[in-house]
Amino acid sequence: MTAWNLRSSLRNIRTLSLMSLWPFNVKPRDFSLPNASWRPEMSKVYEYYNALCEIEGDEKRRLWRKLPSYNRVLKYTTGGVYLSKIIQSKARLFTRNIKEPGAAFEYVVFMNKQEKRCVCVFQAGHLLEGPPGHVHGGAVATMIDSVMGTLAGYMSGPVMTANLNINYRSPIPLGSVVLLHSALDRVEGRKFFVTCRVTSTDESKLHTEATD
Amino acid sequence: MTAWNLRSSLRNIRTLSLMSLWPFNVKPRDFSLPNASWRPEMSKVYEYYNALCEIEGDEKRRLWRKLPSYNRVLKYTTGGVYLSKIIQSKARLFTRNIKEPGAAFEYVVFMNKQEKRCVCVFQAGHLLEGPPGHVHGGAVATMIDSVMGTLAGYMSGPVMTANLNINYRSPIPLGSVVLLHSALDRVEGRKFFVTCRVTSTDESKLHTEATD
Numbered sequence: 001m002t003a004w005n006l007r008s009s010l011r012n013i014r015t016l017s018l019m020s021l022w023p024f025n026v027k028p029r030d031f032s033l034p035n036a037s038w039r040p041e042m043s044k045v046y047e048y049y050n051a052l053c054e055i056e057g058d059e060k061r062r063l064w065r066k067l068p069s070y071n072r073v074l075k076y077t078t079g080g081v082y083l084s085k086i087i088q089s090k091a092r093l094f095t096r097n098i099k100e101p102g103a104a105f106e107y108v109v110f111m112n113k114q115e116k117r118c119v120c121v122f123q124a125g126h127l128l129e130g131p132p133g134h135v136h137g138g139a140v141a142t143m144i145d146s147v148m149g150t151l152a153g154y155m156s157g158p159v160m161t162a163n164l165n166i167n168y169r170s171p172i173p174l175g176s177v178v179l180l181h182s183a184l185d186r187v188e189g190r191k192f193f194v195t196c197r198v199t200s201t202d203e204s205k206l207h208t209e210a211t212d
Numbered sequence: 213m214t215a216w217n218l219r220s221s222l223r224n225i226r227t228l229s230l231m232s233l234w235p236f237n238v239k240p241r242d243f244s245l246p247n248a249s250w251r252p253e254m255s256k257v258y259e260y261y262n263a264l265c266e267i268e269g270d271e272k273r274r275l276w277r278k279l280p281s282y283n284r285v286l287k288y289t290t291g292g293v294y295l296s297k298i299i300q301s302k303a304r305l306f307t308r309n310i311k312e313p314g315a316a317f318e319y320v321v322f323m324n325k326q327e328k329r330c331v332c333v334f335q336a337g338h339l340l341e342g343p344p345g346h347v348h349g350g351a352v353a354t355m356i357d358s359v360m361g362t363l364a365g366y367m368s369g370p371v372m373t374a375n376l377n378i379n380y381r382s383p384i385p386l387g388s389v390v391l392l393h394s395a396l397d398r399v400e401g402r403k404f405f406v407t408c409r410v411t412s413t414d415e416s417k418l419h420t421e422a423t424d
Contacts, residue, residue, distance in 0.1 A: 087386050091341045091345070092338065094348035095350070097310070097340075126304065127304050128306045129303045130305070131372055135306075136306035136307070137361070137376065138353050141376060142350025145342075145348070146348075149342075160380070161349040163379050164378045168375070168376075175296065175299045
């Protein structure tokens, strides 16, 4: 995957974060917290990385961080495209547009900024079907794009995907838990080159691979 | 995109179509029929291609056909992967997993078998957000994968995506109507090479391109 850094081109776009617009001082729901739909395999990997995040010591020197995940990251952008007020108010992040736990994308991203990589634990729900009994190629591409975009964005600020090149090695059965390992390969000017591998949780089986 | 033809490898998998299992003799919902959420731009392109489908003459010699679209294409596959009964009964096609008209993927595919190509009219709903106000790269990849897979499948029988290489040229605003033009480039043994271009409805603007 190649992604463009948008920091310079976004300079004249005013963005308001969700938090500043949220009424009643209620925290928005973090979709990446454990819930009853998680299979034991998902919880086990989550607990492993979560423990790495909670190692005591200097807050700033922790290697791993769990990223929260909301269904509305930014509420408005002014300038650029005209969006009707209705679309603006109803817009939801594609990967978090279904509220029922476990039905679609269940995932958590753990970030390691120093090593310029991240790991995502992903459980594919029954609403992601493509080939009978298996996850849709587009749903796999969606997770890959999201995780690689999250990594590039964490390293540099807002980014936009320029290219996505995906090789499907082995289909993922519906209901499976898999890992996405994403790493920053190199930076050339405003271009970020990121790779991603989708494997079984024990990393023995390669399902999908995205190159830059 | 490259897709593998699965006809030979599927020989020992028994598939039952939805129709044969449907209770009460009720026809399943065709998700590609016009509804109130469609913008005039969407209806206009639909009517243009629909008219081409209805040209009088020999049924077998019609150039264009509108494909129906259900949210459960095949209900069971036996053999291969074990799926729990619950996942099996609740599984829905990824691109048709939201019932609310206009909220997510609104699309219709028109097939031209003789010219080995198809055109898809796609209206991107508010639940497909990625970058603020724009369609998620994964949602675009999902439509591209679906349309190219539909074309390859229509020409050859069941296929599975092997590779997807997408260049994002210009982001698609949420709520837009775009066209996907997909064409069969060549066949090498069991491998199908398909291309896809995502453009504005007047074809003046190239949003996304997928090569083989």
